[in-house]
Amino acid sequence: MRRPRRNHSPQSFQFWRLPAFGILLFLLLWPPLIKIYFYNPGQISISLLDMLVLCAAVAVAAVLVASPLFLSRTVGTFFLFIALGLALAALVNTYFIGSTLDVLEGRDTGSGQHSGLRLFVVLVCLAGAACLALLHRRMPAIVSGVVQVVWLFVLGYAVLFGAISVWQKEPQESRLFAMLKTEDRTWALSQEQNLLVLSFDQIQGSAALGVLRRHPELVEKFDGFELFEDAASVYPNTIYSLASVLTGKMPRNAADSLASAISGPNFIREALEKGYEASLAIGDEICSVCTAKGPPEFQRDRVFWEFTSLLTIAAEQAYGLSGDIVSSVLSSFTGQNLGRMGLKYVWKLDIDAFRGDIQNIRPSSDKPVVEFRHYFASHQPLMYGRDCTLKRVRDRTQDLSGAEDEVYCVLSSVGLFLDKLREAGLYDRTMIVVISDHGYEAKINALQDAPLAKDFLFPFSATTGPDNIKSAGTYNPTLLFKDFDSHGPLKVNQAPASLLDIAATVCETLQGCSLDVEGVSLRDEPPDRERSYWRYGGGLKDRFTDGKDRLHEGLDEWWEVRSFRGNLAQGLVTSIWPASSRSGNTSARIKAGEVIDFTSGGNSARFKATGWGQAEEWGTWSVSKVARLYMDLGRRPATDLSMTFAARGFVPEGVTMVVDILVNGVEIGAVTYDRAKPQGVDSFTIPVAAAMNDGGWLAIDFRVKDPIAPSELGLSSDTRWLGIGVHRVAIDEVVSE
Numbered sequence: 183m184r185r186p187r188r189n190h191s192p193q194s195f196q197f198w199r200l201p202a203f204g205i206l207l208f209l210l211l212w213p214p215l216i217k218i219y220f221y222n223p224g225q226i227s228i229s230l231l232d233m234l235v236l237c238a239a240v241a242v243a244a245v246l247v248a249s250p251l252f253l254s255r256t257v258g259t260f261f262l263f264i265a266l267g268l269a270l271a272a273l274v275n276t277y278f279i280g281s282t283l284d285v286l287e288g289r290d291t292g293s294g295q296h297s298g299l300r301l302f303v304v305l306v307c308l309a310g311a312a313c314l315a316l317l318h319r320r321m322p323a324i325v326s327g328v329v330q331v332v333w334l335f336v337l338g339y340a341v342l343f344g345a346i347s348v349w350q351k352e353p354q355e356s357r358l359f360a361m362l363k364t365e366d367r368t369w370a371l372s373q374e375q376n377l378l379v380l381s382f383d384q385i386q387g388s389a390a391l392g393v394l395r396r397h398p399e400l401v402e403k404f405d406g407f408e409l410f411e412d413a414a415s416v417y418p419n420t421i422y423s424l425a426s427v428l429t430g431k432m433p434r435n436a437a438d439s440l441a442s443a444i445s446g447p448n449f450i451r452e453a454l455e456k457g458y459e460a461s462l463a464i465g466d467e468i469c470s471v472c473t474a475k476g477p478p479e480f481q482r483d484r485v486f487w488e489f490t491s492l493l494t495i496a497a498e499q500a501y502g503l504s505g506d507i508v509s510s511v512l513s514s515f516t517g518q519n520l521g522r523m524g525l526k527y528v529w530k531l532d533i534d535a536f537r538g539d540i541q542n543i544r545p546s547s548d549k550p551v552v553e554f555r556h557y558f559a560s561h562q563p564l565m566y567g568r569d570c571t572l573k574r575v576r577d578r579t580q581d582l583s584g585a586e587d588e589v590y591c592v593l594s595s596v597g598l599f600l601d602k603l604r605e606a607g608l609y610d611r612t613m614i615v616v617i618s619d620h621g622y623e624a625k626i627n628a629l630q631d632a633p634l635a636k637d638f639l640f641p642f643s644a645t646t647g648p649d650n651i652k653s654a655g656t657y658n659p660t661l662l663f664k665d666f667d668s669h670g671p672l673k674v675n676q677a678p679a680s681l682l683d684i685a686a687t688v689c690e691t692l693q694g695c696s697l698d699v700e701g702v703s704l705r706d707e708p709p710d711r712e713r714s715y716w717r718y719g720g721g722l723k724d725r726f727t728d729g730k731d732r733l734h735e736g737l738d739e740w741w742e743v744r745s746f747r748g749n750l751a752q753g754l755v756t757s758i759w760p761a762s763s764r765s766g767n768t769s770a771r772i773k774a775g776e777v778i779d780f781t782s783g784g785n786s787a788r789f790k791a792t793g794w795g796q797a798e799e800w801g802t803w804s805v806s807k808v809a810r811l812y813m814d815l816g817r818r819p820a821t822d823l824s825m826t827f828a829a830r831g832f833v834p835e836g837v838t839m840v841v842d843i844l845v846n847g848v849e850i851g852a853v854t855y856d857r858a859k860p861q862g863v864d865s866f867t868i869p870v871a872a873a874m875n876d877g878g879w880l881a882i883d884f885r886v887k888d889p890i891a892p893s894e895l896g897l898s899s900d901t902r903w904l905g906i907g908v909h910r911v912a913i914d915e916v917v918s919e
Contacts, residue, residue, distance in 0.1 A: 200245050200707065205337075206265035207241040215496050257408040267311025270332065270501040271304040279303070300502030309833070314821040336562035344438050361837040369543045371603075372459070375550035375666070376612040376689055379684060380599075381427070381534075382592050382660070383420065383561035386621030387413050391674065392637035393589045403597030406668030407614075410661040410679035410704070412749050415620045417716045418656035419734055423619040423681065424464060424556060430685025432714055436737040440464070449688040452695045460552040511826030531568055533559030537595055543602045556619070559592075580626060597688040613691060615684055615704070616662040627655035630792055630806050631902065642755040642806045644792045651722045651733070654755045657715055663687075663704045666669045677708045678749065713886040714745040717758055752847040756881045770815040778911040786908075793884075794903055801833070801909040804884055805902040811882040811911065815873070825882070827911040831855020832904035834895060841906045848872040855906070868913075884908070 215233050248261065279296045298621065365696070391411055394401050415424045422433045425443035433439070445464065453460035497503045536557050559566065562580050567573040570591040580588065596616055603609040621627075627644040629635055643655030661679055682701030687697035690703040702708050718733065718742045725733050732740040746753035772778070772789070780786040782801040787797070793809030794802055831839035831857075837857040843866055851866040873880060886905030892898040 200249060203248065203262060204241045204245040206262070206269050207244050208237055211237040211240060211496070215493075246718075253730045260312075263315035264312045264334075265306065266503075267307040268304070270311075271300075271307035274307070275300040275500050283617070297498060297502040300498075300500070302502075304501050350505075351676065368546060369539050370459070370547040370551070371543060371545055371606070371608055371612070372547040372549060373545045373608070373611065376608060377453075377550075377552045377688060378612060379554040379615045379617065379688070380596065381424070381554070381556040381617050381619060383556070383558045383618060384620055384622055384656075385560050385589055385592060385618040385660045385839075386626075386638070386643075386655055387618075387658045387660045388412060388640045388643065389585055389589050389622065389638040390593065390618075390662075392634070393586055393593060393671065396586070396637060397590060400593050400597060401672050403593075403600050404662065404664075404672045404903065405600075406607075406670055407662050407664045408665065408673045408675045408704075410675050410677060410708075412676050413617075413659055413661035413679040413681070414713050414750060414754065415657050415659045415681050416714065418620045418652045418718070420619045421687070421734055422716065422737065423659075424765065427617070427684045428554065428682050429680055430689070430697055430701050432682070432700060432743070433716070433737065436735065438737075447697055449685045449692075449695065449697065450552065450554060452689065452692060452697060456692055457549060458552045458692075461596065462554050464554075464556040467471075478828045502671040514734060530536045532557050533566055533591065535559075537570065537598065540595070540602050543599075543606055543608075545606050545608055552692075560588055560618075562623075568594075570595060580622075582626065582629055582632045582638055585622065585626060585638065586634065610667045612664075613666050613687075614662075614664045615687065616660065617681065617684065618660040619681075621655045621658040622653075623656060624651055624653040627653040636807070641751045641806075642792055642810055643751075644811070645755040645758055650718055650758065651725070652718045652722075654750065654758050657754060657758075658750055665705055675707070676749070678711060678713060679704065679708045680713055683708060710747070712745050712747050713753075714743055715754070716741045717744045728824075748847065756846055760868075771816055772913065774914070776912075778811070778813075780908045780910060791881075801829070801907050803902065803907045804886055804889070804905040807886055807889055807903070807905075809884045809886070809906070810885075811880075813880050813882070813913070815880065815913070819870055819873050822870050823913055824865055824872060825850070825856050825868055825913055826863065826865040828861075828863045828909040829853075830861035830907045830909070832890070832907065833857055833860050834892075834897060837890060837895075839889075839905055840887045842885040843882075844885060844888070846872045846879075846881050847883075853906075882911075 215237065275296075279300055387409075388411070390410055394409070416426045416429045416432050421440045421441060422438065425433055425438060425440045428440075428443040428448035429438075430440075430449070444464070448462075450460045450462045472758050479691075484898070536555075549624075564574050565580055565584055566588050568587040568590045573587070597888070600609065600614075603612055621643075624644065624646060627639055628645055630639060639655060640658065643653060643658065645654040646652065659681060661681070680701055682699070683704050684701070685695075685697060686699045686701040687704045689697060689699060702711075716737065718740060719742050720732060720736075724740070725731065730736060744757050746757035776785075778784070778786050778789055780797060782799050785798065786794075786802060789811045790802075791810040791812050793804055793806035795805040796802070825843075825845070831841070833839055835857065837856075840852060841855070842852045843850050845868050848869065848871075850868055850872070851864075853862075853864050854862070868880070884906050886903075889903035889904055889905040892900040
């Protein structure tokens with residue numbers, strides 16, 4: 183007898199399929215999320231309870247959206263099999279690609295690892311699930327049993343692994359639910375006395391000065407301030423730089439990190455002991471003296487971005503999907519097209535936190551206040567426009583035009599803060615220090631020929647030395663200071679200041695500290711002194727050798743303490759180049775009688791530092807106000823040296839080119855080129871005192887007084903600032919033209 187056809191009408195819809203579908207969807211999220219949360223958390227700090235609720239919410243929402251698909255028993259069954267296939271793929275990818283042991287021990291942490299293999303697993307599981315869905319009515323009982331066993335294995339293994347993970351991890355308080363509360367985040371200051379240190383990431387001091395000079399409307403905000411143009415950082419990265427600010431001491435080794443500075447003696451704890459209301463806020467750093475930052479609205483957005491980041495990484499781990507695809511899908515929910523880099527660096531989106539804090543300033547503290555707040559918002563790759571809106575997200579360095587906008591954003595935000603203090607009647611009762619942890623990275627400082635370089639970069643800020651990937655400019659942080667009851671136009675102070683001076687200034691205000699500070703108070707102009715700094719001793723190729731980030735963590739092995747006197751442009755850049763290289767690079771060693779040839783086939787590339795153009799057949803033009811050579815004599819000279827060079831000047835009709843020659847900061851002479859003498863061979867004596875330094879290094883500067891571009895004269899489209907064109911240089915040997 184013929185078997186009657188089944189009714190596939192809506193009345194035959196079986197409601198048990200919806201909760202089954204929801205459970206499967208929950209399992210699609212749960213395995214990768216539990217793995218990421220417990221073994222690869224990064225900057226994500228969402229509790230287990232948050233994850234359970236969010237997973238359940240997503241699953242319920244998906245069930246409601248997909249419920250019409252189950253009006254047909256055939257379609258509903260098909261989607262159940264597809265969901266089962268995806269759940270199986272997520273399980274295999276999360277727990278077996280890279281091995282379960284690697285997952286448990288946190289070694290399979292690289293987002294995007296094995297992405298091709300994971301995607302292949304997904305395709306195989308989906309193909310198998312589709313075949314089973316189409317053929318399940320014709321399957322023998324044994325095949326149906328196998329499918330049920332697989333389903334029980336997926337369910338049981340995921341739940342078991344999640345339970346083990348939870349059992350191994352201490353429970354966290356729900357941050358998400360805490361942030362959804364609407365409590366008032368008042369920035370409580372005192373009517374009696376406030377001492378505030380505001381820090382922003384990697385804003386170079388020379389760039390801050392350039393922006394203030396180009397924008398007088400900002401200068402008016404900084405009533406009573408001094409800008410220490412020659413400020414120096416002891417370390418060109420955040421970890422140890424901020425540690426030195428808190429303690430007032432040079433870090434001695436890797437143990438003297440930011441975490442140890444927070445938990446150990448620092449000026450915040452000194453203030454607490456003296457009865458001040460004191461607090462510290464550095465990103466999301468967890469410590470006993472930290473304070474929350476930002477209004478509730480910002481915190482809610484931040485948590486949502488963190489969950490988006492978690493989901494993005496989880497999708498890569500579970501299905502091999504590109505993070506760009508996931509973040510693009512989710513961008514409509516975040517309100518901004520953050521992209522993968524934005525999700526990775528969400529913790530640096532805190533310029534809104536600072537601007538939100540400003541709105542909550544209240545003179546409500548019954549004690550004098552000391553605070554230190556560091557904001558990461560000005561650090562690439564997250565870049566802000568002049569109006570402090572997120573302009574673009576990309577994994578590469580900032581340019582000088584973008585840097586101007588970002589520095590303007592920060593300084594204008596500080597200006598808003600100063601206005602709020604005036605409105606609250608707290609300006610005269612508040613000492614304010616505005617700093618950055620260090621200056622810009624090497625790539626920005628390398629833009630010596632850019633139009634804005636003369637405003638934002640000091641001479642030789644791109645100097646790195648053999649194999650050093652941290653430029654001199656990274657040691658030049660912003661440092662603005664205003665004392666109590668201070669008024670008057672913004673003053674540019676060229677005294678040799680240091681970030682070590684912050685703690686000394688606070689301690690003087692506290693009438694003494696138990697801290698053994700190495701700086702001097704900014705209330706007393708810092709005298710001429712020797713300033714020490716940590717110099718990286720390895721190349722870019724050495725940075726991640728053996729999986730360790732030596733740029734941030736290798737202080738004991740890959741960094742060395744050096745010192746300099748004088749200003750940054752002469753002392754630091756002269757000191758940073760001749761530091762010993764871990765790779766033993768001696769390319770700048772000049773042999774006795776060796777001639778430096780500046781032609782296209784010559785050897786000058788070994789000795790050029792900054793300020794030079796491309797070598798041509800006849801020689802090389804200087805393309806900056808200062809062009810520098812470095813050479814290693816390999817010895818301390820016993821007598822005066824003789825330097826001879828053959829060169830020409832860029833002297834079209836009506837132009838005279840004057841070039842001063844300096845060696846290690848000591849002027850040894852000058853040469854003038856004009857139409858009557860467009861070129862020549864000149865010799866100068868280098869006093870032995872100028873060459874007497876560690877190792878016999880010579881920093882030779884060709885300082886051009888008024889370089890000019892051919893394009894400015896209408897001679898060509900060449901926009902380089904041309905000054906002196908060098909053919910050959912020799913030490914202790916005369917060369918002829």
